Amino acid sequence: MTVRKQSSTAWYDSPLYYDMVYADYTKKETRFIEGIMKKHGPKLDGPMRVFEPACGSGRLLESLGSRGHVVHGFDLNRHQVAFAKHRLAAKGLKGRVWRDRLQDFKVPRGAAGAVRSLRRMAAALRPGGLLLLGLHLTDYKNTPADHERWIGRKPGIRVVSDTWSAPADRKSRTEAMRTRMRITEKGKTRVEETLWDFRTYSPAELKALLAKVPSLRLVACHDFHYDLNSTRKIDMEYSDVLLVLRKQA
Numbered sequence: 001m002t003v004r005k006q007s008s009t010a011w012y013d014s015p016l017y018y019d020m021v022y023a024d025y026t027k028k029e030t031r032f033i034e035g036i037m038k039k040h041g042p043k044l045d046g047p048m049r050v051f052e053p054a055c056g057s058g059r060l061l062e063s064l065g066s067r068g069h070v071v072h073g074f075d076l077n078r079h080q081v082a083f084a085k086h087r088l089a090a091k092g093l094k095g096r097v098w099r100d101r102l103q104d105f106k107v108p109r110g111a112a113g114a115v116r117s118l119r120r121m122a123a124a125l126r127p128g129g130l131l132l133l134g135l136h137l138t139d140y141k142n143t144p145a146d147h148e149r150w151i152g153r154k155p156g157i158r159v160v161s162d163t164w165s166a167p168a169d170r171k172s173r174t175e176a177m178r179t180r181m182r183i184t185e186k187g188k189t190r191v192e193e194t195l196w197d198f199r200t201y202s203p204a205e206l207k208a209l210l211a212k213v214p215s216l217r218l219v220a221c222h223d224f225h226y227d228l229n230s231t232r233k234i235d236m237e238y239s240d241v242l243l244v245l246r247k248q249a
Helices: 015-040 059-066 078-090 113-124 202-209
Strands: 049-053 070-075 095-099 130-136 146-154 157-165 174-185 188-199 216-220 242-246
Touching: 015 059, 015 130, 015 146, 015 174, 015 216, 049 059, 049 113, 049 188, 059 070, 059 078, 059 095, 070 174, 078 174, 113 130, 113 202, 146 216, 157 216, 202 242
Parallel strands: 049 070, 070 095
Antiparallel strands: 130 242, 146 157, 157 174, 174 188, 216 242
16 A cells, blocks of 8 residues: 655545545535525526636536536646546536636735635626535534545545544634545555645634625525525534525625
């Protein structure tokens, strides 16, 4: 077994295996996006126009594009961008995918990273357009170490992905993460490990962030079960939240 050197990008440098880990969510997420648009978005005479920042391997771009929607997206990782471009081209789907960073959007000076990103995404939306933002809330009083596992399979390939998170540091508002992908292919197994820090948000911190971008109004809050009929509040009743934000006219 060969262990690849640890890095902060290994998780993203292998788009095929990254894609396998999340493949089971694609259909559910696609239907949820369409349902949210019908419920909260403007009335459309034609297909949706979908713009996905940090689009990764392009699995949602492909899924939505295959259903007739107009899709565009960008990602920082060049391997993910190349993979996404190839998958759209292989299906004969139109859509622009390019390399870019959320932090580099043009917004007023002095804005913090998250505020800057939200303002730039708001500027890219038409009035009535929707921004779907998923994130994990942090309860600083109760942040035990955590572990999650996903398993993905394709003919001849098996990927076991394990992610561990350390207790959140309230002072720095970060959470140390480690993801290890154990990849078995052609009878050989190797391990790719990624180390990085996540920004943390308590319910109060998230509400304060949204208040700094008044052009986006919260119209619904769901969780990662993607159930249109089940809504949430921004509190610690459930840590995984999916915000539906509408661009104000």
